[in-house]
Amino acid sequence: GAGVSQSPSNKVTEKGKDVELRCDPISGHTALYWYRQRLGQGLEFLIYFQGNSAPDKSGLPSDRFSAERTGESVSTLTIQRTQQEDSAVYLCASSSRPDNTEAFFGQGTRLTVV
Amino acid sequence: AQKITQTQPGMFVQEKEAVTLDCTYDTSDQSYGLFWYKQPSSGEMIFLIYQGSYDEQNATEGRYSLNFQKARKSANLVISASQLGDSAMYFCAMRGTSGSARQLTFGSGTQLTVLP
Numbered sequence: 001g002a003g004v005s006q007s008p009s010n011k012v013t014e015k016g017k018d019v020e021l022r023c024d025p026i027s028g029h030t031a032l033y034w035y036r037q038r039l040g041q042g043l044e045f046l047i048y049f050q051g052n053s054a055p056d057k058s059g060l061p062s063d064r065f066s067a068e069r070t071g072e073s074v075s076t077l078t079i080q081r082t083q084q085e086d087s088a089v090y091l092c093a094s095s096s097r098p099d100n101t102e103a104f105f106g107q108g109t110r111l112t113v114v
Numbered sequence: 115a116q117k118i119t120q121t122q123p124g125m126f127v128q129e130k131e132a133v134t135l136d137c138t139y140d141t142s143d144q145s146y147g148l149f150w151y152k153q154p155s156s157g158e159m160i161f162l163i164y165q166g167s168y169d170e171q172n173a174t175e176g177r178y179s180l181n182f183q184k185a186r187k188s189a190n191l192v193i194s195a196s197q198l199g200d201s202a203m204y205f206c207a208m209r210g211t212s213g214s215a216r217q218l219t220f221g222s223g224t225q226l227t228v229l230p
Binding site for chain 2: 033041042056059103105107108
């Protein structure tokens, strides 16, 4: 596709359930980022993938959060045993080089834990 | 670790006037990029402008310009001739080139409101 695609766009889940969020980056983009944005707040870095290098997981808030990426394609962010504080918009971005190009964002997945 | 600081949680500007949104940064990298993004109420993140740390000229993109002062570690965004559609949240971001600095780090944002 032409842009970064995220699915689902909205997800309502019960506390304690697992959820999986998907990100399709722009074709050929080697870098992929996941961010969390709580209502009215800034972007909180979660994880960064760069090609086949080991991902930078330093932003993952707990071991309930994990992410995978196959090569330079789709990435999935998994949240296990969801809590109400996990409610946020999860944004994915990709870029073509790791240093000096802009990252393009998807529309995000709005997660609501009830 | 790198850090972005935006000290203005909210700003107001009259339509057609210019406004400056402040951004300071901290990094140990010698080579890095600075970015500004706009996030309207719809939630999408829109890339506005980029400045490389070795670029000698300040970046400009239409009504947007970046006032880059490397010694002061500041990268302020200037919007000229403000329009009502400029009302949005604005985020400053940076990315280094080594280790964990390669992650794209964002500031806390500035909510800009353009008044008619």
